[in-house]
Amino acid sequence: MAERIAIVGVGQTHHKSKRPDVTTAELCAEAVERCLEDAQMTMKDIDNIVMGSFEVADGYYSPDKWIIPELGAVGKSGFELQNVGTTGGVIAAASFNIAATGLFDAVLCLAWQKMDEAAGAFGRGGGGANEYWTGQFPMSPITNFARRTYAYMDRSGCTEEHISMVRVKQDQCAMKNEYAQLRLGLTLEKVMNDVLLAWPIRRLHMCPTTAGAAACIVCPEEKAKKVTKKPVWVEDWLTCHQGGALTMAEDPTSSTLRYACDAVYKRRGITNPKKEIQAWEVYEPASPAELRWIEEVGICEDYTAWKLFEQNKVGIDKEIPFNPSGGVTATNPIGATPVVRLVEAALQVRGDAGEHQIPGKIDRALATGYGGQGENVIMLLKKTL
Amino acid sequence: MAGRVGIVAVAQTKFEEKKLDNHVAELMYDVTRDVMGQTGLEFKEGGIDSTVAASYDLLSGPAGAYMFLGYVVGAYRREDERVLEDGSTAVYYGTMQILSGHCDTVLLVAYTKESAMNKNLYEWVGMDQIYQRRVGLDFVSAAGLQAMRYTTKYGITPEQCAKVVVKARKNARNNPNAMCCDSLTVDDVLRSTMLCDPIRVQEAKPTPVDGACAMILASEERAKKITDKPVWITGLGTCYDQHELGWRELADCEALTTAAQRAYKMAGIKDPMKEFDVAEISEQYSYQELLWSEGLGFCSKGEGGKLIDSGKTDMGGQLPINPSGGMLSGLPVCVSGMQRVAECVLQLRGEGGARQVSGAKKAVAHGVDGPAGQLHCVITLEN
Numbered sequence: 001m002a003e004r005i006a007i008v009g010v011g012q013t014h015h016k017s018k019r020p021d022v023t024t025a026e027l028c029a030e031a032v033e034r035c036l037e038d039a040q041m042t043m044k045d046i047d048n049i050v051m052g053s054f055e056v057a058d059g060y061y062s063p064d065k066w067i068i069p070e071l072g073a074v075g076k077s078g079f080e081l082q083n084v085g086t087t088g089g090v091i092a093a094a095s096f097n098i099a100a101t102g103l104f105d106a107v108l109c110l111a112w113q114k115m116d117e118a119a120g121a122f123g124r125g126g127g128g129a130n131e132y133w134t135g136q137f138p139m140s141p142i143t144n145f146a147r148r149t150y151a152y153m154d155r156s157g158c159t160e161e162h163i164s165m166v167r168v169k170q171d172q173c174a175m176k177n178e179y180a181q182l183r184l185g186l187t188l189e190k191v192m193n194d195v196l197l198a199w200p201i202r203r204l205h206m207c208p209t210t211a212g213a214a215a216c217i218v219c220p221e222e223k224a225k226k227v228t229k230k231p232v233w234v235e236d237w238l239t240c241h242q243g244g245a246l247t248m249a250e251d252p253t254s255s256t257l258r259y260a261c262d263a264v265y266k267r268r269g270i271t272n273p274k275k276e277i278q279a280w281e282v283y284e285p286a287s288p289a290e291l292r293w294i295e296e297v298g299i300c301e302d303y304t305a306w307k308l309f310e311q312n313k314v315g316i317d318k319e320i321p322f323n324p325s326g327g328v329t330a331t332n333p334i335g336a337t338p339v340v341r342l343v344e345a346a347l348q349v350r351g352d353a354g355e356h357q358i359p360g361k362i363d364r365a366l367a368t369g370y371g372g373q374g375e376n377v378i379m380l381l382k383k384t385l
Numbered sequence: 386m387a388g389r390v391g392i393v394a395v396a397q398t399k400f401e402e403k404k405l406d407n408h409v410a411e412l413m414y415d416v417t418r419d420v421m422g423q424t425g426l427e428f429k430e431g432g433i434d435s436t437v438a439a440s441y442d443l444l445s446g447p448a449g450a451y452m453f454l455g456y457v458v459g460a461y462r463r464e465d466e467r468v469l470e471d472g473s474t475a476v477y478y479g480t481m482q483i484l485s486g487h488c489d490t491v492l493l494v495a496y497t498k499e500s501a502m503n504k505n506l507y508e509w510v511g512m513d514q515i516y517q518r519r520v521g522l523d524f525v526s527a528a529g530l531q532a533m534r535y536t537t538k539y540g541i542t543p544e545q546c547a548k549v550v551v552k553a554r555k556n557a558r559n560n561p562n563a564m565c566c567d568s569l570t571v572d573d574v575l576r577s578t579m580l581c582d583p584i585r586v587q588e589a590k591p592t593p594v595d596g597a598c599a600m601i602l603a604s605e606e607r608a609k610k611i612t613d614k615p616v617w618i619t620g621l622g623t624c625y626d627q628h629e630l631g632w633r634e635l636a637d638c639e640a641l642t643t644a645a646q647r648a649y650k651m652a653g654i655k656d657p658m659k660e661f662d663v664a665e666i667s668e669q670y671s672y673q674e675l676l677w678s679e680g681l682g683f684c685s686k687g688e689g690g691k692l693i694d695s696g697k698t699d700m701g702g703q704l705p706i707n708p709s710g711g712m713l714s715g716l717p718v719c720v721s722g723m724q725r726v727a728e729c730v731l732q733l734r735g736e737g738g739a740r741q742v743s744g745a746k747k748a749v750a751h752g753v754d755g756p757a758g759q760l761h762c763v764i765t766l767e768n
Contacts, residue, residue, distance in 0.1 A: 002486040065755040066513035090466040100485035241465035
């Protein structure tokens with residue numbers, strides 16, 4: 001890498017299902033304002049902006065054009081990116097790449113989604129599939145995770161009760177996070193009796209629709225050290241995509257997460273991720289996904305993660321601090337969701353997560369973005385260089 | 386910043402009104418297999434590290450069609466990103482991926498099927514939803530307003546604008562991939578139907594056009610190993626302008642001036658008119674070649690009309706603009722910016738065929754996005 005880079009400021013909106021009080025541009029400005037305040041910078045200090053949302057789900061074309069003036073960013077360099085569910089992840093990766101060139105002092109990474117303004121089901125479901133093959137099936141995130149989950153249950157011995165235990169844990173975390181959208185005070189019984197969408201997925205197992213935005217500022221080393229006393233170093237990143245997961249994956253429960261993690265761990269010499277990474281913000285679009293993801297990031301053996309929940313080992317102050325923010329089943333502004341993960345992971349590294357701060361020393365955190373039917377973006381953060 | 390970035394291969398489809406026989410995945414297949422074949426690079430260790438696509442979902446049919454790269458060329462479990470801007474921006478970002486030291490080789494692809502969509506409809510949705518969309522503004526009417534303001538402020542004549550079209554179609558006759566290469570006279574252009582005053586039908590980019598473009602970028606070290614004729618990217622710049630048309634001086638393209646300055650500063654270009662041998666710029670409407678020429682520093686403000694009159698921008702002139710025929714000879718939006726860069730690469734490698742500018746050493750490519758040229762991207766190249 002040409003330059004070492006660090007996150008010097010983060011910001012996000014209070015995520016809600018509907019934000020009729022603001023336009024998309026105003027929603028973005030809210031997150032950017034908080035981010036600039038956090039970094040103690042102004043828009044004048046920013047010289048490149050990368051941004052985006054899953055725009056088909058919002059029903060827009062080229063929204064960056066009218067969001068830029070709302071941010072006071074006319075005259076800046078920048079562009080928009082979009083990779084379906086991993087949109088926020090590739091935007092973060094782009095901000096890392098651009099900052100690492102050393103050509104710019106400060107790069108703003110901005111992602112948003114305002115799902116109360118459009119019927120996003122087209123974009124999120126069949127619209128994204130190949131119209132000749134997978135598009136022929138009524139395949140949406142819900143049916144996709146139903147299929148993944150019953151394959152997982154079949155192989156692992158995990159039951160519907162375990163899936164719901166995951167949801168209760170996620171809610172317990174979200175209850176402590178003031179930015180989370182769904183803070184419901186759930187009990188196991190309530191989750192297990194919720195509306196069934198596609199067996200074994202119930203409504204509460206699935207991520208909600210959200211209006212929200214998230215942003216962070218990335219600087220090269222020299223600038224970062226001047227700007228803040230608490231830089232969060234970006235150790236590594238990887239975008240890992242696959243187009244035809246549905247028809248081509250050998251294992252219906254798997255994604256590219258294991259492959260992507262292995263590649264990054266190898267580059268960074270991480271041999272025992274459970275020990276060497278102290279905070280996890282991993283994009284789980286459905287509660288049961290968290291089980292498989294815990295295995296794929298290398299915390300435990302295949303098909304055993306559900307036992308960790310049975311033994312009550314997963315939680316903010318427990319052995320495995322997985323998704324202390326409450327995760328995606330509590331908050332899901334699609335395009336912004338990976339940046340929310342990044343923001344939350346950075347807060348954990350800084351020790352600024354407030355009520356949902358993981359106790360103990362955190363030197364390294366892993367955040368991910370997930371999209372489509374198995375695409376992942378890995379973002380590895382570090383407190384010390 | 387880690388060394389230079391070279392373009393080691395380029396490919397483009399023939400541009401046609403309706404490629405009904407081709408799915409977007411097939412468009413992508415043709416151009417990506419072509420550049421992979423030219424370089425011998427595959428999607429494996431030591432091959433292509435990353436892909437960056439440029440496309441709009443609304444312009445290709447399926448959402449996230451870039452994912453087809455996984456199916457059609459085996460870009461599986463790779464770094465894979467997509468920009469939602471003009472194709473030139475993908476070149477900008479692909480270069481950043483290499484300059485950051487994160488990747489060594491990047492495959493870029495841009496694809497568009499304008500025939501799958503009503504261009505006016507999505508360009509209307511591209512206006513902000515509160516002020517401009519409600520009065521029915523789209524990109525064509527935004528261009529009409531800009532053309533009116535520009536020609537009135539600087540006294541640019543309809544004949545000067547029409548000359549741009551005549552030149553574009555004449556140049557296109559030398560380009561086997563071009564769509565429209567009919568012989569037009571200034572009178573023919575000025576007699577065509579009014580599209581959006583003062584822009585006439587023949588003065589607008591033909592629509593719809595389908596096609597794709599691809600290229601491979603590599604770090605300096607890799608580029609030298611892959612090809613004997615790498616073309617180096619020497620400077621890059623982008624800049625956003627104001628969105629609300631009323632808040633801009635439409636007759637002066639400030640954002641382009643800034644984007645060009647950013648690129649020229651990086652490349653050490655002081656006098657663009659003298660230093661460049663060829664320019665490929667994105668003109669969706671005739672007046673834009675004149676206005677963008679000013680923004681790119683080929684002449685001073687308001688002198689675009691005189692520039693075309695002087696013949697300096699014709700083939701054989703001091704700085705030929707768009708030897709390929711440009712967008713006015715028929716290019717899809719989004720693909721156009723990457724295709725501009727690809728044309729520059731062909732020129733700098735001396736592979737321009739009948740449209741070759743002899744002895745071309747330095748070139749500038751320009752891409753644009755948004756209403757009345759809101760986001761510009763300038764890329765300078767050298768052989």
